Amino acid sequence: MKYLLVLCLLALANHAAFAHCPIENRIALRSEAVIRNDLRQLGMQPQTITMNKDKATVKATLDGNPVVLELDRIGDGVKFVSGNATVKSFLKNKLPRSLKIGRAALLRPITPMKTVPVAPAIRRPVLN
C-alpha cells in the first residue's frame, strides 16, 4: 500500500511538473533545397543563398532583374531587401501577406514600371 502511495504521489508530482512545463512542438527550418524550390515556385532563379540561423539571405533574379530577399526559415516571412520596382511590385502581388518592405528598399529610388508578368490566379487546388 505504501509503495502504491509513493508511486501515486510521484505520478502526481510528475504530472504537475508536466502541466507547468509543457513540451513545445518545434517547427523545422527551411533548408536550402526547399528555399530554392520556394523561389522557383515564385518564378525566380535563385543564385546565392546564405543561411544564418533562422534567416536566409537570398540573391536571385526575376526576369533578369536582380533581387535580394531575407527569408524567415521558421515562419513564412519574406523581407524585401533590394531590387527594382518591377520586382517589388511582382512580389507584393505574389506575397501580399508575408512580404515586408525593408527600410533600405523603401528609400531606393523607384525605377520606371515595366510590364509585370501576370501571376496565375490563386484558387483552391483542384483534386480529382
Added chain:
Amino acid sequence: MINHAVLKLLVLCCILFATSVEAGEQRPFRGAVKLSVLLCKYKDSPTPPNNKQFYEDLLIKIGSGGHADYWDDVSHGSITLNGSVVKGWYTLNKTIAESQAYGGGGSADRRKKHTDCVDKAKSEGYTPPADHTVVVITSPGIDTFGFDGGAFLADDAGIGVIAHEVGHGISLQHSFSDDPNHCNAIWASKGEYDNQWDMMSYSDVWAQNLGNFGRTGPGLNAYHLDRMGWLDRNRIYRFGANGNYDETITLTALTRPGERGYITARIPFDTTDLNHYYTVEYRVPEGWDGGIPGDTVMINEVVNKKFRKCSDNSLSTNSAYRSYLIRNHTGNRLPKESINLNGVRIDLVSKDASTGKAQVRIRSTRPEYCIQGYVWREAQPDDKVCVTVARRTAVKQENTMGPSRRQPGGGAYGPDTCRQGYVWRESKPNDHVCVTPASRTKVKQENAIAWEKRIGGATYGPNTCKQGYVWREADKRDWVCVTPARRNEVKEENRLGPSRRQPGGGAWGPDTCRQGYVWRNAFPNDHTCVSTTSRTKARNENEVAHSRLANKGA
C-alpha cells in the same frame, strides 16, 4: 496505517492522471477538430493587416481554399473544423517589447505569450471550451510555436504552419528520414523533419505559395493517413496476407483517393514487432502536393526506436514509432524508389504522373515467417505452417515414428497404408506419415489458421485492436475498436438504416430519419438511422478508441 478515504482519493487521482496522459492521443480519429482562434495585438501594435473575417476564411471556413479545405482534402473527408470560432482582435495591456521579453525557445515563460491572450479573451467574455485547440495569432508576430492543445502564431502565418500545429493537436508526430547524419536544426533529432513530402516536416517541405493564404505544405504521408484511420481498408495492400510473396501492385497517387488502386502498402518483415514495416506510396505534384518538384514513389520504414539528438549526439531515453523516409543520403537526396533491405525487395516498375498511377513489384518471403512464439511446423521440408515449439517437436517425433506405424508389406492404400488406429497426417496431400486421428485433426486445424500466425497475416497496421476487440466497420474506414457483439449490432444497423428513413425525406433532407431514430454520427456524414442509445454508444466508442488499440504508440 493509511486512512482509507485518503487512499481512495489518491487512487482516483492516479486514475485521473492516467487518463490525462492519454488525453493528447486521439486516434483513430474522424470528426470535428474544434479551434478557438484568438486574435491579439499589443497596446503599441500598428493596425493589424487583416480583419477577423480574413482569419475565418484562412482558418475555418470550408470552400475558401484555406486551412479547412486543406484538412478536408488531405484527410479524405475524415475531419472537419465544424464548431471552430475566431475571436478578436483583443488588445493586450502589454507592449510588443514586454511580451517579447518572455523569451523564445527554451524560456520557461514562453507560454505566457499565449496565456496572456487567452486571459484577455476570458476577461472580455470568451472562454475557449475545454475540447478546443486554442490558436493565438498576434499582430505583429513575435513568435511561432505549438504545444499539445494550442499554438502561437504570427499574423502572417500561412496554411502550412497552422496545419502542422493542428496536426500535432490530433496526435500526429514529426516525420523523419533514414539519413543518420541529417540535422535540420539544433533542437531536432537526427533525420527529424527530413521528409519534404509530409506536412509534419514543416517548414522544410515542398511548399507552394497561395498568395493571401501564405505558404502551404504538402499533404501527409501514407503512414500518417493510415495511423489516423483516414484510409479505406480496401485501399491498403497488406503484403503477404494472401500468401503471395511476389506481387506487382498498382498505386494511386495520395491526392486521388476517388480513383481505383491502392493508396499504400504495408510490407512487414520483423518477426519481433508487427508494427515494424515498410510503406510505399505514390506522390504527384497536384492539389496540395503542388509544390513537389516531381512525381515520386516513396518508401518509408515505420519503426520504434530512440532518437539521437543533434545538439549533443545523445540518445533519447524513450523510443517511439515514427516513419523514416528511405532516401539517398548524398547528392540529390531523392527518395529511393526501389530498395533491397531487410529481406524485402521493392522495385519501381512504372509511374505516370498524368494518370496518377505507379506500379511497384514487391518481393519478400519475410511475411511467411512466424510471429514471436511460433516456428515452422516442418512436417515436410517445405511445411511453413506456424506452430508452437512443442508442437513442432511432436511433429518431428511423428516423422520418426511414422515408418513403424505402417502396415508391413502395405495394404489397401498402397505401400504407405497405416496400421490399425493410425491415419495419414496430410499436412499436405502427399504427407503419408501415419499419426493418430487426433493428430490429423490438429494438423487440419493448424492449416486452416496458418495465415494468422505468419507476420504477413498478423500485421493489421497501427489501428490493430487489442485482444477482445474488433473494428466496428460502420464503413470501410471505420477503425474504431468495439466488441464483436457491437460490430454485429452496427452491421445490422447498416442493413436496417434505409428502412428507418422518412419516406420522401424531411426537415433534414433525404436522409431524415423516421420518428424514434437519429443519425448515428459515428463519423462525419454518418446518416445511418439508429436509436439514440446507439448514437450515444458510437460517440462513447469514438472517445475511447485510442485506449482499445493493441499498441497505442504504433
